Amino acid sequence: MMSWPKAMLKYLLYQKPKSIPSVYQSGIEDKLEEAAPQPSGSGGKEPGRKPEAKEHGKPTDGTGGKKPRKRVARQRNKTGSPVREKFVGKVAENQSIDEILQNKVKLVYDLEENRRVLAKIFRVPQNKDAVLRSLTIGTDPPVKALLVFIDGITNSQVQNLAVLQPLMLISGLFDRSMDEQPGANGGTAFYKDLFDRVKEALVPANQVSTADNYARIVDDVLNGNSALLIDGFNQAILLETKGWQYRSVGTPQVEAVIRGPQEGFTEQIRVNTSLIRKIIHLPSLVTEFIKVGGASPMQCAVMYLDDLANPDLVHEVKRRLESIQADYTQVTGLMEQLIEDAPFALVPQVLATERPDRVAANLLEGHVAIVVDGSPFVMVVPATFFSLMQSPEDAYVRWPFGSFARLIRYAGLFLALLLPAHYVAIVAYHQEFIPTDLLLAMTGSREKVPFPSIVEVLIMELSFELIREAGVRIPGTVGTTLGIVGALILGQAAVAANIVSPILIIVVAVTALGSFSIPNYTFSLSIRVLRFIYIFLASVLGLLGIMVGFFVHVGLMVSLKSFGVPFIAPAAPVTRKNQDYFMRGAEWQQEIRPDYLDPLKRRRQPRISRGWTGPAGRKGDSGPQ
Amino acid sequence: MTQYKPVVGVSEAVTLLFIFLSSKVFLTHVVFLYHEGLNAAWMIPIIQTSTGLLGLLLLVSVLNKFPGRDLVEIGEELTGPYINLLFALYYLAVFVFGAGMTLRGISEQVVAGFLPDTPISLVVFTFVLGTVVVSYLGVEAVARTARFLLGVMVVTAMALVLLTIPLWQFDAFYPLWGGGLWKLLAGALKNTGDFVQILLLGIIYPFLPVNQVRQIGVRGVIVAGFFLFLYVLAPLLIFTYPSATELTLPSFEMARIINIGRFGQRMEVVFLPVWVFGNMIFLSISLYAGAAVLARLCRLSDYRPFVLSVAVFTTVVAFVPRNALQAAYWNHQYLSQYSFIILAAILVILLLTARAKGKGGDKNEQGG
Incomplete structure (x- = not known):
């Protein structure tokens, strides 16, 4: 019954804080620095130094401040010595494994030695993924062997039926049926040796190759294959046994089209x-x-x-x-x-x-x-810039609609990049450009908004970016909530609160639609970022700022290259072009390949690709009905 | 960035040349032609184009004798370092002085027309910053930027003229010969310097396609002549002589009076791209060419260390005139009037020296 005062005292009286025990604590460099004496010289502790500096936890090297400590820490980081020194045994072991792999150390004839090395490389027995399966090949006489694979990425069905079963159960039958005079090293007249026989006749896997070094074995095993090592041979047979789980081919998630194949890549x-x-x-x-x-x-x-x-x-x-x-x-x-x-x-x-x-x-x-x-x-x-603005859909619909879609997309690009900036520039600097009626309407709508145009644009654009980013990260189950919240922020509530003007809602909405029309996701991201630079330029110098920014932007774009090809090709520099870079031409006009690629064959299709329009075609038409 | 030799294609080179020659039409420059040619001033660009073509052929004949080398290097080989220094300083003066006056002109125009409360120093700094970046990227970048923006610029420039058609008064043509044929000829020959910028070809010659320099030059000069003609003619037809002589910025005034219904008034902002981009390309070319001349003089393979110094020099020159009008007047006085004669004299000297020394191959250029 006396325990409750004790329990209360525990909370009332001071107690030395206990740290949560953990074997691992980060920052080993700092701890060593505090514990170990400073190096001699400028960073070292002088023998005659007074102890008060130490009591206050200040540096005792006389140089003061954090600079020397940082320098020491940096030096240590370069060598990575504190951690490596602490785990010197493990580091040495890792290094020896790396050397085996890098130097492509050859296999030996002794199976046990090979097993030992492979176990070391795959960290067996700690590592439960790597399996080193011993077996006996049922030949006469029986031979010891070792199958190495990674569990989970191999097809156990294939292993059982096409590797283990033939080797362990059927190899004897096969041995008797083949004949005849035994050759050297377990071979027959038909096969050079046992290894050759196993490879050629005992493992009915569809792809088989050999390896004579550990690095190759490790490489293949990590890719889902199995390695078969046979006692007395300094080679291994690599068997195709890949079999891991993967997503099946589904519809494209980002580049959906209406008329076109509905297959997308997978992770395999x-x-x-x-x-x-x-x-x-x-x-x-x-x-x-x-x-x-x-x-x-x-x-x-x-x-x-x-x-x-x-x-x-x-x-x-x-x-x-x-x-x-x-x-x-x-x-x-x-x-x-x-x-x-x-x-x-x-x-x-x-x-x-x-x-x-x-x-x-x-x-x-x-x-x-x-x-x-x-x-x-x-x-x-x-x-190139133009390829990033194209969608497969452009080619899958008739060319006028493909071209129209591209025009809309370029308009979307322009709006996504420059519309908010133009709004800021015109409202802040170039009001005379706005026709009087519209100007009055805009001024009336902005009357109650206390912020300058740049602030309201930034509020709305950042809110929109926030919603977009949250939309990507949000779990599916609460996804609908985002739509409601987004509609509240970007909708009537913001206007009713006099934070932004109604016309800005339209500007932000159109900007968003424009950015969604850009077919390439990464390119769309870059436009999102650049938009803010243009908004800033517009707020400082109006349309002049936008134009100077655009001039520099174009200058930087035309200087870019992608694998040696100018980014704005074929527009700048001008190269010979087909009917598919800015607008989508008719399919029968797509006669040449892009000049900037310098392909080995320039012509994609003959000048008259619709053979039926020529005389021969007409003749053919009048043929069988 | 420029580890390899830059290449400027035919299309980019023509664009570069014609913008370099004709961007002056967006500033005060054309007003001086009205003083010379009165109501027939539109004929002056036609005569100027002819003289420009003659100068161009002279330049190409010098350049083609020394393939792969620019005008500064050719001058050094033919006349030696000391005389060539004078020539190179003249080239530098053409680029820097032209850029300085243009910088001042366009900055004043922007301040007067679009940003009345903004200090001119900020506007100048913005222009310089933008053009330094692009010229630092090299002649390839400048040429490709010009080519990329060409569509916007040509459409805007043509729209500016075409939208004023309802305001044209064709009576302004008469008397057809203005002050008389001789006065016109004298006026045109006095202003041959409008085409002194063909000098650019001499600086970027090593980067142009072999055997196509003449073709590039001729196309560039003719297109530039067309725009000069158009932008001298349009204000004359709209404002008529002598009112046109009182304009400070004829193209800006044209933009201001465009009226396409109730919604389409005060359209000058729409035409801002052509003024800004045209003059920024002019400035970028000037900075690059100035830096390239200095690099050749100092025998450096890289022009880039000089871009910033030429930009500073240009900015200083831009602030020497007291106001925009003085800048325009100086530009006319020192660059448009007599500079072409000096260039022609240099080219003749180089040509004669080459003949006398028996240097240079005779390259028979195809095309053009």
Whole structure:
């Protein structure tokens, strides 16, 4: 019964705060610095120094301030020594594994030694994903073997039926049926040796290859294959057993069209390449695989038409991909940033699309596609301003409507970029431009608004950006709430509160519609950001500010290049163009490929592509009824 | 940025040249032609275009003797560093003085017409900042920017003229020869300097397509002549002589009186792009060309260190005149009147020296 006063005292009286115990505490450099003596010299503790400085927790090196400490910390960070020193054993082990992989150390004949090394590389037994399955091949005499794979990314059905079962159960039967005189090292007259026999006859997997070093085995195993090591052989058989879960082919989420294929890419690279190949039935369509990245190499497919794409362009794409050394590049958005020409430019310099038909159309023009494993977007390079403003729909409807859609889209781009800025400029500086009746209406509506035009525009634009960003992040179940909140902020409530004028609601709404009409998401993002720069320029210098800003903007755009192609081509510089860059021409007029790509074949279709309009065609028409 | 040799295509080069030659029509310049040609001043640009073409052919004949080299390098080889220094300083003066007067003119126009409460220093600074960025990016960027904006500019410039058609008074043509043929000829020959900017071709010659320089020059001069003609003629037809001589900014006045119904009045803001972009391209070219001349003089391969210094120099020159009218008057007095004769003299000297020294190949240019 006396415990409750004690419990109360616990809260009333001072108690030394207890830190939550954790083995790991971040900031090891700082802790070491506090604990360890300062290095000698300018940063070191002088022997004759008075202790009061230490009592106050101030630096005792006499140099004062944080500068020396920062310098020391920086020096340590460079070497990374405190952490590495603490875990020196683990670091050494990791280094030895890295050396095995980097130096492509060869397999040995002893299976146990191979198992030991592979277990070390895959961190077995801690790592439960990696499986090192021992088995005995049922030949006469039986041979020990080891199957290495990663659980979860392999197809166990294939493994059981096409690898383990034949090796363990059927290999003996096969052995007896084959004949005859046993050859050297378990081989027969038919096969060089047992290894050859296993590879050729005992594993009915569809793709089999061999490896003689650990690095190759690790690489394949991490990609879902299985490695079979046999005792007495310094080679491994790599078996195609990939089988992980992936999203099936669905409809495109971002680039929807009404008349056109409804297939979108998935996260599976092989599915994506097949979706493209399904459209282009040409033997010249080449798919080259490149490992990209340093710490976690990523499978990347470079696709191009060998008889069409400029070899220099293909070489440049491969050169850039092969040179990348980065930890995580599994998304096109990340890889894009590592291969683009001008990383500081706001506009995207690659065309990311989730539509196989769009990639196919671009490949047939002479572009190069980069498919990244794990990303449902495929990059097409080079990209130009005009390609970013195109939608596949333009080609799938009759050309007048395609051209009209493009005009609307360019108008949308103009409005999204410059309409709010023009509103600010005209309201603040160029009222004379507004016809009197409209001016009176605008002035009347702005009468109760206490803010200058720039403030009300910024309030509304930022609110809109907030709603848009929240709309992307919001969970689906509460998504409808956002619409209500958004309508309240951007609607009558803002006007009723005299925060903004009604005409600004129209301006912001039209701006939003304009930005949604931009078909490329990344390009749309850049327009969102640039809009604020133009608003600022308009608030400072009116239309002059907008025009000077636009002049500089154009200057920077025309200086940009995407894989050697000017970003504004074929408008600036002017190159020979077909009927599909600004407006969409008729399909039978699409005779030449873009000149700026310098394709190996320039002509896309003959001058008379509708053969039936010629004399021969007419003749044909009069043929069988 | 410019690790490789820039390339300026035919279309971009023609655009660059004609804008460089004709952007002056948007400032006070054309008013001086009314004083010379009276109501027949519209004939002066036609005669000027002819003299401009002659000068151009002279320039191209010098340049084609030394493929891949610009006028400063050619001058150095033919006349040596000391005489060529004088020539190069003349080129520099043409670019910097022209840019300075234009900068002052367009800034004053913007302040007077659109931003009456804004200090002119801020407007000048804005123009300089914008043009420095683009000229720093190089001749390719300037040329491509000009080409990209060409559509907007041509449409706006033509609209400005076409929308005034209801106001044209064709009686203004008469008497057809104005003050007489000789007065017209004298007036035109006195103002041949309006085409001194063909000098630009001499500076950007190494970046132009081989064998097409003459074609570029001829096209550029003819298009520029057309716009000069149009913008001298239109104010004459609208305001008639002598009222047209009292205008300060004829193109601005044209924009002000456009009336397309109740909703379409006070349209001058609509035509702001043509004034701003036209003159900014002129300024960017001038800054680049000035920096390129200095770089050649100092035998540097990169022009960029000089862009800012030429910009500062231009700004200083822009503020020397007391007001916009004095800037326009100086521009007319020192650049439009006699500068072309000096350029022609330099070109003749270079040509004769080349002949005398037996230097330079005889390049037979196709086309044009």
